[in-house]
Amino acid sequence: MPIRDSIIEKLNGLTNLPSMNETARRVQEQLSRTEATASSASAIGKIIEKDLGLSAKVLKIANSVFYTGKYGQIGDMGHAVARLGVMEVSQICAMVSSIQLFSDTKGTIVLQEFWKHSVGVAIVMRHIGERAVRVARQLPNAYTAGLFHDIGIIVLDRYFSNLYKGVLDAEKKEPLPLFETERMMLGIDHGEIGAFLCKKWRLPEEICCAVEFHHAPDLCPEDHRRLAQLVNIADFACSVLGIPEPGDAKVSMGSAGAWHDLGLDDCDLNTIAEEVEEGIARSGVFVSLSL
Numbered sequence: 001m002p003i004r005d006s007i008i009e010k011l012n013g014l015t016n017l018p019s020m021n022e023t024a025r026r027v028q029e030q031l032s033r034t035e036a037t038a039s040s041a042s043a044i045g046k047i048i049e050k051d052l053g054l055s056a057k058v059l060k061i062a063n064s065v066f067y068t069g070k071y072g073q074i075g076d077m078g079h080a081v082a083r084l085g086v087m088e089v090s091q092i093c094a095m096v097s098s099i100q101l102f103s104d105t106k107g108t109i110v111l112q113e114f115w116k117h118s119v120g121v122a123i124v125m126r127h128i129g130e131r132a133v134r135v136a137r138q139l140p141n142a143y144t145a146g147l148f149h150d151i152g153i154i155v156l157d158r159y160f161s162n163l164y165k166g167v168l169d170a171e172k173k174e175p176l177p178l179f180e181t182e183r184m185m186l187g188i189d190h191g192e193i194g195a196f197l198c199k200k201w202r203l204p205e206e207i208c209c210a211v212e213f214h215h216a217p218d219l220c221p222e223d224h225r226r227l228a229q230l231v232n233i234a235d236f237a238c239s240v241l242g243i244p245e246p247g248d249a250k251v252s253m254g255s256a257g258a259w260h261d262l263g264l265d266d267c268d269l270n271t272i273a274e275e276v277e278e279g280i281a282r283s284g285v286f287v288s289l290s291l
Contacts, residue, residue: 001231007160011196014159020201021097023051027090028144041081048093049077057096058089066282069178074251091143092286095119098147098194099290107157108165113285114154114246117238122146124234124241125280127272132230132262139227144203145210150245152194152211156182156249168247178248179215191215218257241273241280 001009026047030040049055055077061067062074062084071083081089099115125146128138141182152271156164163186171181182189195212210227213220214235236254259265 002187003163003185005210007163007186007188007193008196010159011155011193017155017197017200018101021047021051021100023054024093024097027093031086031090031140041086042078042133044086044090045081048089052231054093057290058092061092061096061286062089064285064289066278066285067279080220091122094144094147095122095286096290099287100152102154102158103291105154105158107154107161108168109153109157109246111154112287112291113243114150115290116153116284117243117245118147118150119144119283119287120238120241120280121149121234123233123283124237124272125230127279128262128264130232130236131268131272134263139230140205141204141210142209142227142230145207145214145227145231146234148194148198148203148207149211149214149235150190150194152190152192153178153246155193155197156186156190171247172249175250177215177252178200178245190217217255226261229255229262232258233262233264235268237272238280240269241277243280243283 027044030044030047048058058077059074059080062071062080067074067084074080074083077089084092098118099111103113122143123146126141127276129142156167167178167182167185169176170185174181174184176184179189179191191214195208198208198211206224206227209220209224210217210231213225214231215229217225217232220228231253235245236252239251244251
């Protein structure tokens with residue numbers, strides 16, 4: 001049986017893949033049902049505070065150096081939502097709950113470095129989205145797509161350890177980026193694996209497509225292409241800024257189609273780099289506080 005087929009067969013049979021945090025899922029559902037009003041803020045605060053472990057970590061981050069200078073000490077979830085805003089708290093909640101995934105598994109990839117890159121991409125996407133003149137609307141799923149764009153790397157590293165160690169060893173010798181080395185050796189890449197997990201979690205199709213096609217966004221279905229392109233450019237920006245994709249030391253310029261379709265150029269990247277320097281530092285601190 002080809003390696004690709006055996007991987008897909010094993011994936012379909014796995015019963016111990018982690019599930020998304022139910023509190024984070026309910027927060028996202030609440031956001032998708034209502035506008036960011038005072039009543040929705042109150043509802044979201046009540047959802048999070050019922051999960052004592054998650055709310056404690058969210059408050060720890062809300063009281064980190066990146067927020068206290070502007071908002072002062074925050075004592076409870078209602079206060080956090082009122083001060084930081086619904087979207088900021090929901091993103092912190094999504095980040096914290098995501099970083100708990102796979103925490104009890106072992107592999108070659110260091111989880112702290114993995115999540116530092118993923119959170120960095122999620123943060124950088126916001127800045128790129130604001131600067132991308134051809135993104136005509138806000139992309140509400142951008143942060144989640146950034147968080148999960150490389151989740152397939154962890155699935156391969158944790159559940160196909162022996163196979164993937166060979167890929168990681170070969171990547172150091174090959175002139176190819178990691179995803180191409182994966183395709184060459186396994187017949188499948190981490191984008192497709194990640195999309196499988198996102199579908200299992202019943203995440204929106206836009207997120208699944210962005211995860212699957214983030215290294216080849218021009219092949220993404222047109223309805224979801226802009227989000228895949230944003231992930232692609234944010235992934236490149238984070239590599240340039242010092243937090244590359246785990247297991248991949250090579251820096252790719254990103255999709256030419258993405259640069260064109262988003263209306264970005266090198267000057268935009270220079271400006272973005274200046275704007276997100278704090279965001280890159282923030283990703284490392286937030287990951288440390290979430291583990």
